[in-house]
Amino acid sequence: MKSPASLRNKVAIVGVGESDIGRVPHMTGLGLNAQAAKRALNDAGLKISDIDGLLTAYSFTEPYFMLGSVMCEYLGLKPRYNASMVVGGASPAVMLKHAAEAIASGQAETILVCAGENRATGQTRDAAMAALLAVGHPYFEQPYGGSIPGYYGMIAQRHMHVYGTTREQMATLAVQTREHALLHPNAHMKTPLTVEQVLSAKPIADPLGMLDCCLLSDAGGAFIVTSAERARDLKSKPIYLQGIGEYHTHEHLMCAPSLTEFGATESGRVAYEMAGLGPKDMDFAELYDCFSIVPMIELEELGFCGRGESGPFVAEGNTRIGGKLPINTHGGMLSHAHAGAAGGLFGIVEAVRQLRGGLGARQVEGAEVALVHNEGGILSSHCTLILANNKG
């Protein structure tokens, strides 16, 4: 297969922002996007007129069709580059890839990427769950009463069956993630969590309980990408894109080639190859964690531990801040926030902040290179990126 043109060192993220998070009933989904965008712009020290491209994802909570154009209108932007991308949770990383390609080819110079929804207060919990049903196949899965936790539950069940992974190991991951969220001033969840609480939480879809499942938050996130040349003169320390790869294998779980091996291995391989780096070079990782089993599978797929070894790897504490490979240092989608495509976008925001340094107790010591992974659908669409605080 032909290798993609390298995007290594071509662009940098120069601004990041997140909205108020949690239950924010006085703001709309668009408002949350706008607040995050303004904070990212201020973070970069840029003016509105510097933005000549906008990429955004989708919204389940608000009735807009052309979300990219709607955001331009709402923000008063008239960009020469604009699109909305729908590859589920993989959208933020895929949008970064498109932004990098557009900048590298001269289609735009400075692109704002934003996503978010008012999923906690913009609709009822039942309406949110019902809207998300659309992820199941309308004719061959939905008539059987499937649910997103149920689909991921089948993946977890298979992992437990094949590799002996335990519910306690999955619960440990959720607990570690919560510990990280407690170090983040803007995280949705603010109370400590025990393994016992995760195991005894309300059952949702075996083997997953309520605390194995991601949050429904009101939240928006944004980042600004520009050329590596332009980035040098801006206010914040630029964080360079070293490698990025995507891979797509299915949409509906019934058509997944495997329940234990997914597309992250291939998206990661391309990202590592572009960066000229491997898993051992990563100082930390921000892994998509819509359910507790998901980052564990990604640890295996991306080469941080052997196939089937994620349970012990997590239980031994390797993935805590201070461990061998801290993951989801902001609290992830399990404890920081999840709101549409913003969930995975916050992994990018957190990686940038860690690589800039100075996060106090949350700081991964000596962080220079990070991996971020986004997945969408039911582990259907994958995008892996490698970021660094200097040109590699």
Added chain:
Amino acid sequence: MSQSLPLPVANADSLPYWNAARERRLVIRKCKECGELHFMPRHLCPACWSDQLEWVDVKGTGTVHSFSVIRRASDPAFAHLVPYVTALIDLDEGPRMMTNVLGDDALSVRIGDRVTLTFEDRGDGALLPQFVRASAEGRA
């Protein structure tokens, strides 16, 4: 089960599938060019893109690849059924499909269990392909 559960929706790809189900037959697509069997029905063979496809009957036996017991239904139409089982079934012919595991012992289902085909009446003559554990045959 209740007739308030969703009725199957047929389209141009799947009308023969749902018509066969009304006759208590489960049919899948087979490629006449490369021989590949696939689920769900499509216009082209996903392996070789031939449009020369035929419908073949399956034996109606399979194995549970994985499952989840749904304790909180996302679709309100299923709320009265919790807990119920959704499963991925590997048909003996090869393709994988998602169904429920029905029957009195459905909640005891395990990966690797043998299952057999049954049909669930969804009303208006519509029958939905379903499976029961082989030991519980006929108790759907």
